[in-house]
Amino acid sequence: MPVPTFSDIARVDARDKVLGRAQYGADVKLPGMLYAMLVPSGIAKGKVTRLDTAAARTVEGVVHILGIGDFPTLSADIAFRGQPVAVVVAESIEAAIEGAEAVSTTYEEAAFVPTMTSPNAQRVEAEGFSAGNADDVFRSAAHVVEGAFEIPTQHHAAMELFGTVATWNGGRLIVYEGCQNVDRVKVALMQAFELAPDQIVIKSEQVGGGFGQKSLPKLQTPLVAHAARVTRRPVKLVMPRGQLFHIANYRPCTVQTMRLAASADGRLQGIMHDAVQENIPEGHFRSNSYHEDISRMYAIDNLRATAGDVHIDRQMPRHTRGTHPFPAGFALESLIDEMAYKLGKDPVELRLEHEARTDIITNQPLSPHFLNDCLREGARRFGWERRSPEPGSMRLKDGTLVGYGVACGNFGAGMSASEATLRVRADGTTRLTSTGHEMGQGILTAVANVVIQGLDINPDRLEILMGDTSLGPQVATVGERGTASCVPAALKAVDTLRARFAELAGDNPPAGNLHEQLARLKRSYIEVNVGEVAPGQDASAIEAYRTGGRGSGAGPDYPGFTSMSYIAQFVEIHIDPNTGRIRMPRAVSIADIGRVVSPRTARGQMYGGVVWGFSTALREKSEVDPRYAGYLNGDLAEYVVAVNADIGEVDVGLIDKPDANINSVGVKGMGELVMLGTAPAIANAIYHATGKRVRKLPIRIEDLI
Incomplete structure (x- = not known):
């Protein structure tokens, strides 16, 4: 049964970060x-x-x-x-x-071929998907809305650059760098240098900005390692941002063409969805995945999805901040809003009426979720009842146009097999060797909260180690599966240690906390090692985890159910009627991520998600020079991102109801979820303020005048 509500604790790494003691890849200095x-x-x-x-x-x-x-x-x-x-x-x-x-x-x-709109660019079809009978639905539909939605090429633009330090010691390679998947880096280097597993160590104490661009082995890593081998000295490379724009993975430009059908009585009946993206010929970023998450958002039974790639000659696109559901969700949530106007319904009510209970891709139940709770709570906090439905009907006293917008998002709840080793010592210290990567999202704090809540220990002397292959295998912290993988293992370690101590102490345990009890029992320490698997997995998943295999991951479709995380976004937009300047004075963001293990860092992620969403909707675009297939704005001066002055009041909330199906804690991922829905909510608010539908990102002044 999922654990009770977690208390709020401070970030365990906050002090080190504030004082500059947290070490990133580029911070390493060796003689x-x-x-x-x-x-x-x-x-x-x-x-x-x-x-x-x-x-x-x-x-x-x-x-x-x-x-x-x-x-x-x-x-x-x-x-x-x-x-x-x-x-x-x-x-x-x-x-x-x-x-x-x-x-x-x-x-x-x-x-x-520099871009997907180049004269010699050609589309290569991908496998499609169909559920129900969308063709018949659209032939008889009373209402249809449609549009083509363009999302541009965008880069991650993380503050931390790609930094790698490599050194060889007695035939053993040690690499320090920020990455989201140290095991995959290790395997790549084993192959490149023909080394055994015990001859390579990858250390990633702090990842810095990941957002997907640090999930694959970097091109620079084996080069730095080879340079260190031939020079017989440690070598550091920090890639300049201009080079980073041309080498790192990025969000591909996509066009999401979508149609939405409804019956005369206002029931949403079907979706036709075509997704085309830029990609390299051997690219592994699938164009036929865009429909997968959004098809599980609402109770819409009929879907026909097609997809294709336009091969271009630039570096490989990959997962980026919201990945597939962000572009596809921009299209769906914009059309849901447009359909609400066409039906004469409130956009919140239309969504509430279509609560999804079945995964139409796998034909199995969706795990109980609380998207409707997110919508109701968001509407209450936002004051949605003050909205005047007519576009252009709300203004400030100075004539500023006011728009209210709402949109939702969802992301698959993944999980991986994992292990944890927990040791409590009589000297007052506790160490948990866990699995995963601290990207700044607060995974260390989440794991710490499990241990602190479950054991009577000294919380200020708890050490958590992860992101280091010398400690053992490390789960890839990608696709929202980091916390959902390591936290259940940590809980199992806590429960196992408590049971083992109860056996040790007998019927009359000594007084004091766990450290003092061990001292009185004349035991220097007690230690347990445990493994945990995702629903439907067996011991083979643990073996795959230990050897760096892909078989350790699972979800969001598990045997008998599918689990998703959900979010509802509400925004208020102000537009100057003369200049078209867009401002967002406030936003409300409410999420269902199952049990909230670390309330403080979860709220922090949600604030960041609203900033991400605003930035992607109104600021970010990688400008490709078609003459050279290079990027014209490969720096933070000209690649425009949101700044502090752009963001108004942001109110965030978490439903905090566990998903009892997915794991022992009931926790689901939230990393990429937090930005989903913000861009279409902004576009919907712009329509409410101006009566203009904008189907491209970023939305700029020229789109409104």
Whole structure:
């Protein structure tokens, strides 16, 4: 049975972060360390015919240069602008930069496709999906709304850059860098250097901004490791942001074309959804996944989904802040709002009337969820009853247009097999060796709260270790499965330790807390190691987890049920009637993430999600230069993101009702969920204020005048 409500505790890593003691990949300093800088390709597609490093080798401080043929990933065949063609290693970062700039490269260029709208771009069809009979529904539908919704190429734009430090010690490779999946990095390096598992350690104490771009092994990591091996000294590389824009994964541009049908009595009956995205030919980011989460949002029984990829010659797109449900949800939630107007219904009431209970993809029940609770609580806090339905009917005294908007989002509740080792000592200390990665989302605090609530220990002397392969396997902290994987294992460790101590202490346990009791029993420590699996998994999932296999993950569809996290977003938008300037003075965000394990960090994630959503809706766009297939705004000066002055009052809330099906705690993920629904809520509020439907992001002043 899921555990009771958790109390609110302070972030366990807050003090270290405020004092600058939290160590990220680029913070590592080792004796005798060298510095590296990549030399990026200057063309989008073709072949390196000549790489001249003579001038670079004369730069004072340059120690070594890796070029074409020195390592497998330094290839003469160029697939995208920014692909590394050489690495310069020097005694200082300044010398490494000067040396990299002195490398001269000659190319044989080939024709390339820079964007999905390029004249020579072609669509490649992907497998579709169908449930019910959408064609018949649309032939007889009383009401249909439709539109094509464009989401641009966007980058993660995390503050922390890609930083890697590599060092070799007696044939053992140690790598320090921020990443979301240290086990996958370890496997990649084992293959690259033909090393055994015990010959590589990856340490990621703090990830920094991940948002999806740090889930795959980075191109720079094996290059830095090889540079450290050939120079026999530690090597650090911190990738400049301009290079990062051209190498790191990003959100692909997509066009979501959607139709929504309703009956004469106002029942939503069917969806037709076509998703097309930019992708590289061998890309693994699926275009036929956009319909999956949104089809589980409301009780709409008929769906026909098609999809395709337009192959382009840039770096590989991947998961980014909301991944598939964000672009698809922008389309669906915009059309739900439009349909509400067409039916003469309140947009909140229309959503409440269509509570989903069945997963139409797997034909099994949805685990009990509380999206309608999110909508009702959000409407109450927001004051939705003050809304005047007619577009353009609400104004401030100075003539400013006022719009109210609502939208929802959902994301699959994933989980992975995991393990935890818990040791309580008589000297007053406690250590939990867990699995996962602290990306700033508060996973350390969530795990700490489980231990503190379950055991009578000294909370200020609790140490939690994760993100380090020398401690054991580490679950990939991606797709909202981090907390849902490590917290149930931590709870199992707590329960197991309590049971073991009860056996040890007998019927008359000594007085004091657990540390004092151990001392009185003359036991220096008590330790347990446990494993936990997702619903439907067996011991093979633990083995897959231990060996870095993909079989350790599960969900959101489990045997007999499907579990999702849900959110409702309410925003108020103000628009200057003369200039079209858009402001968001307030927002309300309410989420259903099952049991809330760390209330403080969960609320923090939700605040961040509203900022993400605002930024994606009104600010962010990666500008691709079609002449070169490069990015024109590859820095934080011109890649515009939301700033503090953009964000008004944000009220967040959590339903905090456990999902008893998914795990022993009843906790579901929330990482990417928190931004979903914000962009369509803003677009819907803009329509309410102006009567103009905007079907592209980011929404800018020129779209309103």
